[in-house]
Amino acid sequence: MKKFLNILAALMLAVFSTSCLDSNLEELELYSDCNITSGEAYWRYYGTEKIPASGELKVHQVRLPRAVSADNENNIFKIRYTTTSLNAEQAALFTEGNVVVAVTISTAATIKPIGDAPKLGVPGDWTKDNQYEVTAADGTKKTWTIVLEPYN
Numbered sequence: 293m294k295k296f297l298n299i300l301a302a303l304m305l306a307v308f309s310t311s312c313l314d315s316n317l318e319e320l321e322l323y324s325d326c327n328i329t330s331g332e333a334y335w336r337y338y339g340t341e342k343i344p345a346s347g348e349l350k351v352h353q354v355r356l357p358r359a360v361s362a363d364n365e366n367n368i369f370k371i372r373y374t375t376t377s378l379n380a381e382q383a384a385l386f387t388e389g390n391v392v393v394a395v396t397i398s399t400a401a402t403i404k405p406i407g408d409a410p411k412l413g414v415p416g417d418w419t420k421d422n423q424y425e426v427t428a429a430d431g432t433k434k435t436w437t438i439v440l441e442p443y444n
Contacts, residue, residue, distance in 0.1 A: 326401050327364055327398045328403075333371050333418075353392070357373065369395065370440075371440050388418045389418070393440065398426070400429035401427060
């Protein structure tokens, strides 16, 4: 009986682990857009209070109010930020050398830094313009320059 159940289980596993959808599937169109459509800037800094469990300084994050613009012709994406939301103590510590930038790109596209550009989503050096390669689902590529600049 045990041998019969093992054979039955193996047979069912073979049948249920296959798919009926292996041919005559509709070919879907690939996206060709490779643009940056939106962006955010955050500043992270160490506070003075310690985390009780680890004894390390607590990390704070402040979203910087911003205005964004995308120049799709020249592939330049600007994030203009202001530090008006920072208090006097925070403003004294602020530097573009430790800013987090996050962007939204076209559907199904990927983005990667070029050269020494910082990874997106982690603190990096934004004292200079940084370049990124955006690749569309169909393989189309564009090199974008992301610029972080202050305004008041």
